[in-house]
Every structure is written in structure tokens, then in C-alpha cells.
Amino acid sequence: AIWFFILCTFALYTGSRAYAPDPQSIRARAGEKGGTARFEGILVELPAERVWSNGKKALEAEFRVARIESESGWEPCPGKVLMRIDPAPEIIPVVGDLLRVGGYLTLPEGPKNPGEFDRRKHLRSQGLDYLFRVHPADLENTGRRESAWLERLAAGLRAHMLRATSLGLEKDPEAAGLIAGMLFGYRDGVGQDLREAFRNTGTLHLFAVSGQNLAVVAGMLLWILAVTGAVRWRWAWMTLPAVFIFCLATGMQASAARAFVMTSVLYVGWVIGRPMDAANWLGASLLALLIWDPLQVGDAGFQLSFLVVAGLMVFSASWQKKIVDWGRADPWIPRRLVAPWRRGWTKIWLIVATAVASSAAAWTGSLIPGLFLFHQIIPVALAANVVAAPMAAGVTVLAAISSLVAPFFSVGSVGLNLVNARLVHFLAAALGWMATWPGGHFSMADPRAWFDHGPWVKVLAVEGSAPTLISGVGGKWLLEPGSTKGWGNSLRPFLNWHGIQGLDGVGLMAGTAERMAGAMDLMEGWRIGWWAETGLGGKSGALKSWRGEMEKSRIGRRFWRVSDQVRLGEDWTGEILWPPAGDGGQAEENGIVLRLSCGEARLLWAGAISGAVERELVLAHGDELRADILIQGPSKSMEANLSRAWLEMVRPKTIVRWERGLEDDSSLSVDFADLTWLEGVEVLKLKETGCLTLRPDPEKGIWRLHSWTGR
Incomplete structure (x- = not known):
């Protein structure tokens, strides 16, 4: 009840911010209509290429506006827009460049059909209220802005991971796209057919940066820290800046932000020597994110991420214990009398029980958003995630190591990528087969369609x-x-x-x-x-x-x-x-x-x-x-x-x-x-x-x- 009250409070706060923006902001100036404008600001993410049905290309990137040109000169005008440069320019601007651009400001298109993804709502939850259409002739690059060093660092890391995970896979772009997607959420390299297979098996979350990805990165950093002889509980916090930059490189999705805050809270608990209660851990992370950006309340990814983690925390431990008990030897038999094969089987059964319990708990947590946001129930996800989650973890570990060694040992990086390519192809084939199982996924009508x-x-x-x-x-x-x-x-x-x-x-x-x-x-x-x-x-x-x-x-x-x-x-x-x-x-x-x-x-x-x-x-x-x-x-x-x-x-x-x-x-x-x-x-x-x-x-x-x- 307390957390429900907090969510309602921040939902009201989000609404008040939406209806009462800063008087100098883009939203206050443009309102719901938009119009022509000339802005000065910084490119804060790598431009993504978009290909239209006629074969022509455009670029889209997040653009942080600082000033707007008016009749009296340049005036402060804070805000962020999704800038679309159409057609794509010959010389592509890079992150951190200070640009002066003229174009047309318009609201992103809302859903045109029932069930369609609401891009306008999604962009607003990211702080992007408008789509800014720009022609290359109206783009002026005034050079690099030194204050944007953090954005350039994150963009450089993202570009490096993209290059490193594709070494040796130039003739296999599908595998390279899947590896990059599982490491840092890069989805542009994943084809429509593969997305359908992952969606129909409830495993599309593998392309969302979450606790699993951060666990790999943080684990590698802690291992490096341990090699130096540093004590984990005292010095683990020193790795947080690197983890934060990794999250920025992924685009700071809702699941990544949640995982970073939870990692930070865990490290704080280590430093002060306090045990971490699961509910308080998740609740503190939720509260911190809502204070940082209350607009996240309306983001579907934010809601799904927290509900899945809540499902894992509430159900996985008890369900794992029950499943382990089914395969455990009689506790009254002395251990020395238990056959060696039975002891080995108990260890294997523990791994299976953990995977099954985690998959079932995560599926239970995603059930409500799956019904109301995506209008689907996917029973096959219970089996698919048992297979996909461990394999995706292995792919993420190999991809992270490949990115780490690529600058000074490219041959080793190529070898790791080739092994990873085999893994992702096997995973894609397995999920493609599971997607065809009868009754594996089915639709649930929206309440508005019940009386149609x-x-x-x-x-x-x-x-x-x-x-x-x-x-x-x-x-x-x-x-x-x-x-x-x-x-x-x-x-x-x-x-x-x-x-x-x-x-x-x-x-x-x-x-x-x-x-x-x-x-x-x-x-x-x-x-x-x-x-x-x-x-x-x-x-x-x-x-x-x-x-x-x-x-x-x-x-x-x-x-x-x-x-x-x-x-x-x-x-x-x-x-x-x-x-x-x-x-x-x-x-x-x-x-x-x-x-x-x-x-x-x-x-x-x-x-x-x-x-x-x-x-x-x-x-x-x-x-x-x-x-x-x-x-x-x-x-x-x-x-x-x-x-x-x-x-x-x-x-x-x-x-x-x-x-x-x-x-x-x-x-x-x-x-x-x-x-x-x-x-x-x-x-x-x-x-x-x-x-x-x-x-x-x-x-x-x-x-x-x-x-x-x-x-």
C-alpha cells in the first residue's frame, strides 16, 4: 500500500510537470503545435540510420537543445528532441558536436491503430517531446564542445563494443547483430523474422540491458579489483563510474537504470556493512529513479522491468526450494552412503531448479504487463527462458571479454566472436522452433474489444x-x-x-x-x-x-x-x-x-x-x-x-x-x-x-x- 501511494504521488507529479513546464523550455514555447525553429545544441547519442520504403536513408539521434534563435538573437531554451536528418548527410556529425540546425518541430506520431506501440508516449517518457525534421543544408557543425566529454566517452564505448563484437563476423551480420543486442541492447542489427521468434517465445527481453548485463560487467570489474588485492566490500564502489558509463553507452534504458541503481544500493550496503532486504533493495531503487526522473512512471519498459524483478524476488527462492526437494536424496540417508552419481545428479538438479524457478517467477511478474500492454500470454516462455537465459548469459560474458581484449589481442577477440556466433545461431534456431509450438502464445483481447x-x-x-x-x-x-x-x-x-x-x-x-x-x-x-x-x-x-x-x-x-x-x-x-x-x-x-x-x-x-x-x-x-x-x-x-x-x-x-x-x-x-x-x-x-x-x-x-x- 505504501509503494502504491508513492507511485500515485509520482504519477501526479509527472502530470504536473507535463502541464507546467519551464517557461523557457521547448515544450512551453512550442506547445502542442510545434512549427519552424532554429536551435543550438549538442548531439548526445550516436545517430541511427533509418531506411525508407523508397530506399532513401535518414539519420535519427537525440539532440539536447540549449538555445533558440529569435528576432532578438539567441535565447535559452532547454529541452531534448529526436532530430531526424533527411536525407542522411555525407558528413555525419558525432556525439559531442555543437550544432546549429533549422527545421520543423512536430509532435511524434501517436498510434494509428488499436494495439500499436505508442511512440509518442514512449519518447515523452524519455524526455523527448518533439520530432525535429532537419535538411542537411540547414545543419551547421560548429565543432566539438568540451563539456560533452561524458557523452563522447559513452558513445566511444558503444562504438568500440559494436566493432569488437563484429570482428571476424563480417560475412555473418545476423550473428553480429544478435551478439551486440545481447551485450548492450543494440537492436538495429536484429532482423524482423528473428524479432518475431524472440517475441513469440517471450524472450525479447534478452535485448534489453538489465541486471544480467550489469552483473557481467560488474563481475569483471570486481575480478580486476580482486587481482589488485583490494577488499571487495571496501573498494567495490570504485567500479561504479565504469558501470555508469556502460549504462550510458547502452542508452540508459529503464531496465539498465534500474539495474544500475540496484547495484549502487548493493555496494552502499557492502560499505556500511548492512544486510540488504530484497523489498527494501527494490523499493529504494524505485524511489531513487522516480526522484531522478518521474516521467519514467509512464514508461512500459520501466513498469515491466520492476514487475519482473519483483516476481523474481517474491517467488523464485520458495519455488526453487520446492523443486530442489523433488530431486534431493532422502535427507535421513548419511551422505557417505549416497552413490556418487546421485550426488552429481543433485548438483545438476540444483542448477535446473534454479533456472526453472527463475523463469517461472519472471514470467509471473511479466504476466500483468503482458496482458494489459501487449495483449498476449506466452506459456512457451516458461520453457524458452530456461534455455535462453543461461545461453544469453554465456553470450554476454564472451562478448564482454571480446570487447575487453580486442584493442590488444584482436585474434582472441575473433575466436571468441566465432564461438559466440555458434551459440546465437543455435539459440535463434531453438527459439524459432519453440515459436511454432501449438498453444505456445495466444492473444488476450483488450477490455475495449470485449463488447465490440x-x-x-x-x-x-x-x-x-x-x-x-x-x-x-x-x-x-x-x-x-x-x-x-x-x-x-x-x-x-x-x-x-x-x-x-x-x-x-x-x-x-x-x-x-x-x-x-x-x-x-x-x-x-x-x-x-x-x-x-x-x-x-x-x-x-x-x-x-x-x-x-x-x-x-x-x-x-x-x-x-x-x-x-x-x-x-x-x-x-x-x-x-x-x-x-x-x-x-x-x-x-x-x-x-x-x-x-x-x-x-x-x-x-x-x-x-x-x-x-x-x-x-x-x-x-x-x-x-x-x-x-x-x-x-x-x-x-x-x-x-x-x-x-x-x-x-x-x-x-x-x-x-x-x-x-x-x-x-x-x-x-x-x-x-x-x-x-x-x-x-x-x-x-x-x-x-x-x-x-x-x-x-x-x-x-x-x-x-x-x-x-x-x-
Whole structure:
């Protein structure tokens, strides 16, 4: 009760700080709107590279602002922003450089779909209220600032660890990325497929710097201290600066900050000769972190880290004792009479019991945040962590030694990295296999989805596609899985948010990678009733791979062509209007056009058809195209669609439009805006509205629309 009161107090304090910032700060000046600005400040972390869908690159880094340029000159303006330099400059600034940059200040995007990661909330918990978009031409590097020596030291250590752990692994970037991720939380080198395997086995925490990482670093430092003859309890505190710099090099994640504070409290206990109670140890660390940065209260990583450690402290010791008792020899038998093999087995059983009890306790601690934050329960994590945690500890130890010896013994570092590569590949293969276990992970619906009854259609806001979930009596069906990136960032969290374990049917509405590559991920671990596609095209590598997997697994498919009737449960009926039977050419890009009906309510799902296909559909179907809702995105070739003849025949009341990457939508011209205004047509851009929920009235033939973002 005391700690709950303290948490509530700091939550209120955090809110007061958010609503009453320093009058000179960026937040007080920019408010919720942002705008153009010119800042002077220091780069405080290594820039991370971002690659857009069109292949162009940008850089993102944390930028600590000191001053802002105004009409009267430079004025104090403290704050931090996430600076994005787009496109990436030829000469990359380094940590500690004093920069003068001009750009546009905007709020980070919030979640556009249910279940999506709230990046805005996460960045705010890190003290980053804004995204600052900068062009390289507006960046002026005035040189190194000597006062930023600590940031440069941490960045140098991070760069050194990245280089050291990749020595000898130039041809194996996957292994190098996994090793760096387990040592200091570097995730950019871990591919999407591997992340899915770690996520589905509840072992993604291995890439978060925590007590295990700090135990390795602190243990090495204490060993070096012991070699000098120093007494641990008296001189251990001398290693804290090095541990702190390591934490800074990792980005000072919530779990790293918690582990550092707990290490500091432990060392203080050694110095003053006081035993450390587990609850007081964790509580003191929690209080210290909240005093240091109360914004951490709202960070999911902060909450998860403390709950997992609390689970370990509360349950692991008692559970370990019970498990050890199951494999222990009869205590009434004298030890000299116990067979040698039995004594050896007792030692092995103690190790197994410790691993099992720790895994179960950590899983129990993560259960509540897993339900409410990630909408998942992962039973396979109980077994996966028994395997993964000891192996990850071994990888971390070898990686730390490799980083330590690399400057003066590179051959030894290469040898350690090669051994580590074998370990991480074995670990990845084992977790990939565990991720496919039936019932290994399943979704739990958000409370807001419990009462989401009745027929409805939800269109997700995803770049380059419009994954559409249809619900009604008899099941749930998905049109268009979208890209691999869209699957990981939006569609999978969306399905978890609804508590969906499987789908009664999936329609691949086009063959291009940005609209169907997510089908490969959907095949793994999700129950699918049936699959449907056109059966045409075949140039797309993603489509070929998916068809190959389907044939290998001997899974049947439905082929949708013009005039085919589709029945989706009791509420929904559909008719395929495109492609024609035997059609080839651009069918892979144009995809499927489906008219969906729920009683008198009609919806036309037109994908990304071109203007030429619109003309053919108008000639072939005429008034049959009529629908109150038209879902249609820009064509692959960026040829203008949504022609006047097409709109006059469909006569939509609402047009739902998705975006295609960074390209301009040529169809949304001034003439188009005039036409829709005259006809009373509402144009909803998913980029602005977020996920749209469409609820039909089968008797009246009308639709009720609801936007996830409230716009």
C-alpha cells in the first residue's frame, strides 16, 4: 500500500510537470503545435540510420537543445528532441558536436491503430517531446564542445563494443547483430523474422540491458579489483563510474537504470556493512529513479522491468526450494552412503531448479504487463527462458571479454566472436522452433474489444496498403495482410488487441510485396481457415515465396475471379468484380475488386486499381458498382485514379484512402477536391484518421463510421 501511494504521488507529479513546464523550455514555447525553429545544441547519442520504403536513408539521434534563435538573437531554451536528418548527410556529425540546425518541430506520431506501440508516449517518457525534421543544408557543425566529454566517452564505448563484437563476423551480420543486442541492447542489427521468434517465445527481453548485463560487467570489474588485492566490500564502489558509463553507452534504458541503481544500493550496503532486504533493495531503487526522473512512471519498459524483478524476488527462492526437494536424496540417508552419481545428479538438479524457478517467477511478474500492454500470454516462455537465459548469459560474458581484449589481442577477440556466433545461431534456431509450438502464445483481447459486437469492418492505417478485418456472425476474415513491416508494427498488435487466435479466411487482394508479404508471417503460428488469391501474375518475389510455402505445406487455395460469389458467415456476402477470368498483365498489381454487402449496406473494396481498370469496370458493371463506402488507394504506377466517370457510377458517400510511402497522391488534385465537394463526398485519409471502424445498418443501408484517432 505504501509503494502504491508513492507511485500515485509520482504519477501526479509527472502530470504536473507535463502541464507546467519551464517557461523557457521547448515544450512551453512550442506547445502542442510545434512549427519552424532554429536551435543550438549538442548531439548526445550516436545517430541511427533509418531506411525508407523508397530506399532513401535518414539519420535519427537525440539532440539536447540549449538555445533558440529569435528576432532578438539567441535565447535559452532547454529541452531534448529526436532530430531526424533527411536525407542522411555525407558528413555525419558525432556525439559531442555543437550544432546549429533549422527545421520543423512536430509532435511524434501517436498510434494509428488499436494495439500499436505508442511512440509518442514512449519518447515523452524519455524526455523527448518533439520530432525535429532537419535538411542537411540547414545543419551547421560548429565543432566539438568540451563539456560533452561524458557523452563522447559513452558513445566511444558503444562504438568500440559494436566493432569488437563484429570482428571476424563480417560475412555473418545476423550473428553480429544478435551478439551486440545481447551485450548492450543494440537492436538495429536484429532482423524482423528473428524479432518475431524472440517475441513469440517471450524472450525479447534478452535485448534489453538489465541486471544480467550489469552483473557481467560488474563481475569483471570486481575480478580486476580482486587481482589488485583490494577488499571487495571496501573498494567495490570504485567500479561504479565504469558501470555508469556502460549504462550510458547502452542508452540508459529503464531496465539498465534500474539495474544500475540496484547495484549502487548493493555496494552502499557492502560499505556500511548492512544486510540488504530484497523489498527494501527494490523499493529504494524505485524511489531513487522516480526522484531522478518521474516521467519514467509512464514508461512500459520501466513498469515491466520492476514487475519482473519483483516476481523474481517474491517467488523464485520458495519455488526453487520446492523443486530442489523433488530431486534431493532422502535427507535421513548419511551422505557417505549416497552413490556418487546421485550426488552429481543433485548438483545438476540444483542448477535446473534454479533456472526453472527463475523463469517461472519472471514470467509471473511479466504476466500483468503482458496482458494489459501487449495483449498476449506466452506459456512457451516458461520453457524458452530456461534455455535462453543461461545461453544469453554465456553470450554476454564472451562478448564482454571480446570487447575487453580486442584493442590488444584482436585474434582472441575473433575466436571468441566465432564461438559466440555458434551459440546465437543455435539459440535463434531453438527459439524459432519453440515459436511454432501449438498453444505456445495466444492473444488476450483488450477490455475495449470485449463488447465490440455486431457486424463491422475495420480498415487499418498502414503505409502502402489497407488491411481490412471483417467481423460478423460466423467468424472473422482478413482482406490484404500488407507488408512485413506493416505486419510487425500494426497488423499483429491489432489482432492481439482483439484477442484473435486465428482467422476464418484471408484474401490476398494483390501480389505486390507491400500488400501481401505479411502473409508469410501470418502463416506461422496463426490458424487460417482458407486462403484466397487471383492465381494470376507471379513476378513478385514475395508472391512466389508465399506460393512455394503453400505448395510445400500442401495447403489449398481459393482463386477469386470475376462473378465469383463469396459468403462470409451469416452477415456478409460478396461478389468479385475483378480480375476477369484468364486475365494477366497487371493483375498482380491491380489485384481484386470486391463488392461487399451486409443487407442493404454496400461497400466497394477497390484496392489500388488504375484508371484503365476503372473504365473497364464501368463498362462491364455499370450501376452494379454503386456503394456508399469506397476503399481505394493510389495505383502502383501512380497513375491517377478516382476518375469522374468512376465516381459518378459508384456514387460513394465516403472514400477511404490510404497512402503510398513518401510519394505524392496525384489523384487528390484540386479538381478532385472540387468534384467531391460538389457531390457531397467525404474523403477520409487513413494517415489522418487512423483505423476506421465501419458499422453497417443492414435494414437502412447506411454506415456509421468511427475513427481511432478521433479525427
